[in-house]
Amino acid sequence: MSSELARDYSRVRILVIDDEPAIVQTVVHILHREGFAHVEGLTDPHLAEQRFRETSPDLVLLDLRMPQMNGLQVLERLVAATPLATYLPIVMLT
Numbered sequence: 001m002s003s004e005l006a007r008d009y010s011r012v013r014i015l016v017i018d019d020e021p022a023i024v025q026t027v028v029h030i031l032h033r034e035g036f037a038h039v040e041g042l043t044d045p046h047l048a049e050q051r052f053r054e055t056s057p058d059l060v061l062l063d064l065r066m067p068q069m070n071g072l073q074v075l076e077r078l079v080a081a082t083p084l085a086t087y088l089p090i091v092m093l094t
Contacts, residue, residue, distance in 0.1 A: 009035040013055055016041040017048050017074060018063035018093065027061060045069040049077045057088075064094040 014036055016027050024041035031039045040055060042048055045066050052060070060078060064071035071092055082088050 010037045012036055012059065013038040013057040014040070014059045014061065015048075015052060015055060015057040016061045017045060017071075018061075019043055019045065019066040019068070020063075023063070045071075045074045048074050049081055052078050053081055060088065060090045062090055062092055064092050 014031060016024050016031075016039065018024050018027070018041070021043050024043055028039045028041045038055075040051065040057075042051060045068055048062075062071045062074060062078075066074075071094075075090060075092070078088070078090065
């Protein structure tokens with residue numbers, strides 16, 4: 001890849017939220033391997049809003065189906081915690 005097309009992902013912050021530890025581990029591992037240095041995974045959706053506020057991620061990967069709190073409920077909390085006029089990409093996984 002030419003240097004013009006190469007991207008520096010080392011400063012991108014990603015938060016992965018899924019109730020399945022194996023999925024979180026796999027996604028975090030793949031993203032680290034691809035050069036994303038700041039990737040954090042959570043398996044407890046109740047901690048999502050707090051970690052979201054603490055880390056200010058650039059991207060959230062969020063599971064839709066979780067037993068304790070579903071992804072749409074987590075999404076509502078994250079949107080409410082996002083400052084107005086701030087764009088936050090959230091990718092829903094299932």
